[in-house]
Amino acid sequence: MPEIEIHIGGRTFEVACQEGEEHYLLAAAKMLDNEAQVLVNQIGRVPEARMLLMAGLMLADKTAGLEDRLRETEDRAAQYLDELRDLRDLPPPPPERIEVPVVPASVTDSLAEIAARAEALAQEIEDKSTPSGLD
DSSP states (O other): OOEEEEEETTEEEEEEOOTTOHHHHHHHHHHHHHHHHHHHHHHOSOOHHHHHHHHHHHHHHHHHHHHHHHHHHHHHHHHHHHHHHHHHHSOOOOOOOOOOOOOOHHHHHHHHHHHHHHHHHHHHHHHHHSOTTOO
C-alpha cells in the first residue's frame, strides 16, 4: 500500500492509499488544502485538528450546495423528459392542405387553338418551301 505525502494548511501528512488511487488522494488533499489556506489567511495559525475540521466542514458545505444544484438539475431534466414523452404521445398533426391554382379551361382551350393554328401555319410554310413533285 503506497504512502503519499500531502500538504494541508502548511503542514505535511503521510497518508496510505490503495494502489492506483494516488491521484484521487492528491486531488482530494489539494481541495482540502485550498480550504485550509483560506482559514490560515483569514485567522492565522490554527491548531491542526481545528484547521482540518473547519476545512472539512467548508468542503462539506460546498459539496452540499453542489448536490442541491445537481438534484434541481436532475428534477428539471426529468420534467423535460416527461414533457417530451407527452409530446410523443400526441397524435400527429393533420396533413396541411395546399391548394394549387388550376388554369381555367378557357385558357387551355385558347392555348390549344393557338397551337393548332401555329402547326397549320408551319405546315403551310413547309408545303410552300418544298418544290412540288419532289415528295
